[in-house]
Amino acid sequence: MVNILSNALADSFGRIHNYVRISVTDRCNLSCEYCKPDQAAAASSPQPLTFDEISSVVAVLADMGVTKVRLTGGEPLLRPRIEELVARLHDIGGIERIGLTTNGMLLASKARALRGAGLTDVNISLDSLQPERFARITGGGDVGRVLHAISASLEAGIERVKVNVVLMHGVNDDEIESFLQMTNKYPLDIRFIEYMPIGRKNEGWKAGYMPLSGILDRCSRAGWAYDAVPPEAANGSSLEHGLSTSATDSGPARYYRIAGAAGKFGLIDPVSKHFCMTCNRLRITSSGHVKPCLFWNDEWNVRPYIGKDELLKQLFLRSLENKPVRHEMLGGLKADGSYHPLQESTIRQMSQIGG
Template sequence: MSDPLVDSFGRVHNYVRISVTDRCNLGCQYCRPGNSTDYTTKIDLLTFNEMVAIVNVLAEMGVTKVRITGGEPLLRPHLEELVSRLSAISGIRRIGLTTNGMLLASKAQALRQAGLTDVNVSLDSLLPERYANITRGGNLSRVMRAVEACFEAGFKMLKLNVVLMQGVNEDEIESFLRLTLDYPLQIRFIEYMPIGNQAEGWKAGFMPLEGIMAQCAERGWDAQRVVPADSLSNSSFCGTAADSGPARYYRISGAAGEFGLINPVSDHFCMDCNRLRITANGHVKPCLYWNDERDIKPFIGNDEMLRQEIRRSLEAKPQRHEMIVQPSHKPSQHTMLRQMSQIGG
């Protein structure tokens, strides 16, 4: 086994997110502002063979978790084949999928049987018309059917990702919290991030998550912090105490589920970052927010060269992002110009 993936700040990287396509069947406001259709051409996409080769090398370097992302990953045909091949790699313990859920219901069983261990579904509203507006065409009933299908397929717990936006969906916080009372869900509230040249729109929509705990108190709900060892993630197929991710989880007394707060802007978790990102066309990104990335596609097939390029990418990883900076501050690197759908989140 190779030496672990450690950057210049001592952070050990055991998690990789691989985008299998930058195409999407929705146009979520925070992910694809302007509803851009500037996609990677099909010929540029990594093949399944290339993805497996990359993960084989990363597993030798200590990576234990893979998350399949997009765009919308279920637009990539035969995704269960990729899941099966990744799950067969020695050292890989978890394989996750982040999806908008539109195509998930009919594929949940096959993905579970192929070895998928956890599912994150993006769901930013529980109101059909609002959901359609945020996503530019999404069908809420299809997403809710997908959630049911995942439980029917044997997933013990699901994560629902909610990007909170001021003036858009902040009035639904209580409705999402109530879901945790009756269902084994992890509702994850995520701060809206200024990705892809959308600073002005982001300023209008950004809201910190600090008010969520106050809402619990106002409703008389006793919400207590859940340590990773006691979390739903640790008691299901979806996680381990040693890999709890960036969310801080809480459980309302007597609830079947939990809710999490992910504060990448107001309270960054950069010093605990353990992830790399591989774009759909084979570039490794050590940091979501910075523009720096390296093309590793030419080195696939030469494991030693591939390892060297991956390590070089880590050398450029900054100590932290700079999503919020003072007006007089000059960023230490070029900030991200890709849209979120082109990165894989």
């Protein structure tokens, strides 16, 4: 066991945490197949943390070494005046990057204001380029609005624009080449993500799950030469497009670039090739519960300690002392195709955790 020294955000396995993801709302304006927000539950859930509370928590975390914050949901752009929160976080000493994860429905009109407030990164969910299929996956989403949001983010000068594609067998795996082609023209990070068994509604996970191991073969069969992008180069977008190449966290993706492409593509495979030993992130739900691991159910309520900085620091350290060495997403898959987690996995849906 590794001793936790001072206020460093280290867990019992020596992993240092410099990244926090904070949900600002349980609410969402879509209902994606792999997320399925329970709107009734969201309506009855506790009030989300206020901007004052979030700022206070981030200031404490910054004092403990956190340099990157990502605002999530639900859909974070449903939170009124979210750009004001971005500006407040931008003013906290030690915070170097501020990101936002969004479905893109409301982003186009807000991109410039968010960038002006200090937003450096945006992750935009886009699981299909086909309008009818996209509407079916998302429960009524408009793919045109998402594509507009991507363009608006690039035009606003947001330093790193990432497009997240949850790959599902028999649902959107026939669009891999179409997504790869987007990197040829645009300075984007297209990131393929394995479908994860998160929350109570994981009965259909086995049918939709597919590993990402075949994507590089698909790239080769299309006749595209590609090279791996070193982690230090993957941290930022190309200087040719006037975007920053410095970032404090490259995330779990392994990046590749098709020869001559403006952007790159990444593989995020938390199920088949877990990256738990390099995990550097904490998650805080909109109701104020810190989750040191996305998959397990363990969480601690930060709300009673806000404004009591030393006690709050001890709470974060205590949560990390209980962080497991790894998740067991794949371990619960049985020979008959059923899925039974080996331990008590989270009962929250992705929309409640904040990814």
